[in-house]
Amino acid sequence: MHETTVFTYHVSLPPTEWAKASAARRAAGDLWTRLVKIHRFCRRRHWRWPTEAQLKAHFKRCFPLHSQTVQALIEKFGATIDGVRTKRRKGDKKARYPWRFRRYFNPIFKGQALKREGPYLLLPLGRGRDPIRVHLPEALPAGRVVQAELGFGALYLTITRALDDPVVTASDKxxxxxxxxxxxxxxxxxxxxxxxxxxxxxxxxxxxxxxxxxxxxxxxxxxxxxxxxxxxxxxxxxxxxxxxxxxxxxxxxxxxxxxxxxxxxxxxxxxxxxxxxxxxxxxxxxxxxxxxxxxxxxxxxxxxxxxxxxxxxxxxxxxxxxxxxxxxxxxxxxxxxxxxxxxxxxxxxxxxxxxxxxxxxxxxxxxxxxxxxxxxxxxxxxxxxxxxxxxxxxxxxxx
Structure with missing residues (x-):
């Protein structure tokens, strides 16, 4: 049995790290806006929506972000589209596809790309760019960090850990x-x-x-x-x-x-x-x-x-x-x-x-x-x- 929990931490970044974080959030917003425009373009012309593999290949090295961050944002957009489509099929006519253009958006960093350096967590920005250094709290929960999401002054860590099966007593009260x-x-x-x-x-x-x-x-x-x-x-x-x-x-x-x-x-x-x-x-x-x-x-x-x-x-x-x-x-x-x-x-x-x-x-x-x-x-x-x-x-x- 595994337990997955999202923990929210308020972070205060120095000016250099803040500039890199703002640039990353701006690039993530540009990518999300491009996806919204492509989806709107395809829907108006009744064209088939591109697959995630096609979108990942199309946007490869187009934004100053790590490749897995780009993939995570595309996967999140695809999951949102699938969820809205399912709601509409069930009769929810008010369900709306993503339509808003984003100036900033929270970049997502997958666990395999994250690195620890002492009390700091390194959020990668791709080849040739220095990562964002975020100071982690001392009382970090035990487990494996599978995802990190950088917001405005906040860091959302998804941590998973293995749990033993609950022991049920003989009374079973x-x-x-x-x-x-x-x-x-x-x-x-x-x-x-x-x-x-x-x-x-x-x-x-x-x-x-x-x-x-x-x-x-x-x-x-x-x-x-x-x-x-x-x-x-x-x-x-x-x-x-x-x-x-x-x-x-x-x-x-x-x-x-x-x-x-x-x-x-x-x-x-x-x-x-x-x-x-x-x-x-x-x-x-x-x-x-x-x-x-x-x-x-x-x-x-x-x-x-x-x-x-x-x-x-x-x-x-x-x-x-x-x-x-x-x-x-x-x-x-x-x-x-x-x-x-x-x-x-x-x-x-x-x-x-x-x-x-x-x-x-x-x-x-x-x-x-x-x-x-x-x-x-x-x-x-x-x-x-x-x-x-x-x-x-x-x-x-x-x-």
Whole structure:
């Protein structure tokens, strides 16, 4: 088993290295723009799109970049084209091919071309050109660097390492996790439960949407290329970056609290509701506001964090279908439409925490393949936690 993780490091380059990095990002932007123009030219004339081998041969030695960097950018562009084509075949008419011309673009450096020189990582620029020297942090994770991507003041390292298969204990004690928006996660082992609050993170996302709307309203009254529009673009970028940092930090803390619960209660398996298809085919079934709230949630990122954090303790994370887990009564099995945060069964009168009902039903469904009423009820003891203090965070950091 292998674990691949992308780590982000903020780098500060000296003037000479900064000049080489800017030139490399500019050359990568020129290459991406050329690819966009070629693709647009072929589509308008209904010509066959060139293969990656043809594009690599065509752009060989045309840009001041390493040959593998050019190949990586072409492969990334081809993967983007294939992804958009697949979405369109599935009926997503809003999927758009790459159309924007890039002045700067992040160059990609493959692992076999990277070299280490003491505390520095050398990013090659091709034959006859000095590499970019980037100082690496001291606490670099163990593993093999398979790719590096150079951004504006940031370095994205993709590191892979081999992991031993998780050791499952003889008891094979399991837990259930129900993820949501108001409560990021409700995890239970059938006897105790832990609820991680998500209202603070949701308010941060709502604040970002409102701030972006105000900036967009001001931006619509400016001229393209004006200094005021550039300032508004920078403000919009800073806002998005800050919110991304806040949400990433909150999700890391939430994942750590869930992992701590699993370790404390000696769990070996954690079943989680599969939310991969949450936003598919819901345009006519949910309100516009609900679609916006659900679309801003990052269940995939939380599940990714949980996956590699649990593997360190030998705990398996198994996604299962969460169909009807929040509607089925854990006592009698009757289906109820839930309103509010308290689950109330119309058949037997059972009352419990709404997310707790989903967690125990996911647990029984994961253990037996189906929901078995009457086997596990929502625990009376539920511990409530906040991931991090988020009150005023967006205003304090982005104001």
């Amino acid at each position: 399991a837990g259930g996790l129900d993820m949501g928006s108001i409560w990021l996660g409700m995890v239970t082992d059938g006897h105790e439960a832990l609820a991680i609050a998500g209202r603070g993170l949701r308010s941060v996302k709502q604040g970002r949407a409102k701030a972006l709307a105000r900036l967009q309203k001001k931006r619509s009254r400016t001229q393209p290329g004006s200094r005021r529009r550039k300032r508004l673009n920078r403000a919009r970028h800073r806002l998005s970056q800050k919110v991304n940092q806040i949400s990433r930090n909150a999700l890391h803390h939430a994942a750590n609290q869930i992992v701590a619960f699993c370790v404390t209660h000696d769990l070996s398996v954690l079943y989680v509701g599969d939310l991969g298809t949450l936003n598919q085919n819901t345009r006519h079934r949910r309100s516009r506001r609900t679609n916006q709230e659900v679309g801003a949630l990052e269940f995939g990122r939380l599940e990714q964090y949980l996956g590699y954090k649990l593997r360190r303790h030998g705990i398996r994370l198994i996604p299962i279908s969460e169909a009807y887990t929040s509607q089925t009564c854990p006592r009698c099995g009757h289906l109820n439409k839930v309103a509010g945060r308290t689950y109330h069964c119309q058949a037997c009168g059972y009352r419990a925490h709404r997310d707790g009902v989903g967690a125990v039903n996911i647990l029984t469904k994961g253990m037996h393949g189906e929901i078995r009423p009457g086997e596990i009820l929502v625990p009376q003891r539920i511990t409530y936690r906040r991931p991090v203090p988020l009150k005023g965070t967006l205003r304090r950091r982005c104001g």
